[in-house]
Amino acid sequence: ETGVTQSPTHLIKTRGQQVTLRCSSQSGHNTVSWYQQALGQGPQFIFQYYREEENGRGNFPPRFSGLQFPNYSSELNVNALELDDSALYLCASSTGALNTGELFFGEGSRLTVL
């Protein structure tokens, strides 16, 4: 069984640039959610994808967008980067959008915006 993998692990961008982060979900999981974890804070929900559609969104502006592909892998895109976007971005997969249950996290992508 393959766990959740994310890439890249670290990256540095400058203000105004755009970034794409990638996530492969755990085998058999059809739901992917993305979280932003600022230093010293708990993960904050960005959005969830199920069957290639965004079906839930947290309090993040539209410049945070995503995709889910037929193999359930996912991308997080952030446009017009701001300094406050510096954080660890975690992808989590789970077995169904309509269930409460365990989230399986990847190791995260640490983004630094200068």
Added chain:
Amino acid sequence: GENVEQHPSTLSVQEGDSAVIKCTYSDSASNYFPWYKQELGKRPQLIIDIRSNVGEKKDQRIAVTLNKTAKHFSLHITETQPEDSAVYFCAASKVTGGYQKVTFGTGTKLQVIP
């Protein structure tokens, strides 16, 4: 929306002692309460969870209690060991609008002193 408060933010205990972390939540519709452990530079991993129809759950040295009336839940670790040192996050979860909404606390950094 849901608000999860977690205390304390840091906790130091001697090896062999017990550790208790407390969380409160605001949304009475939340019905699933997981606890995640995040070691430095690692992914959050589920260590125990409890659903709203249960008041207590135990797994070896770890136990969680839930008081729905008071909207608070707690993590208890007995006979602490150095490998228990990590950041612990509580969370409250529910299915709403077709997705699992998970709200995390701000974390407790546990240090177990040998």
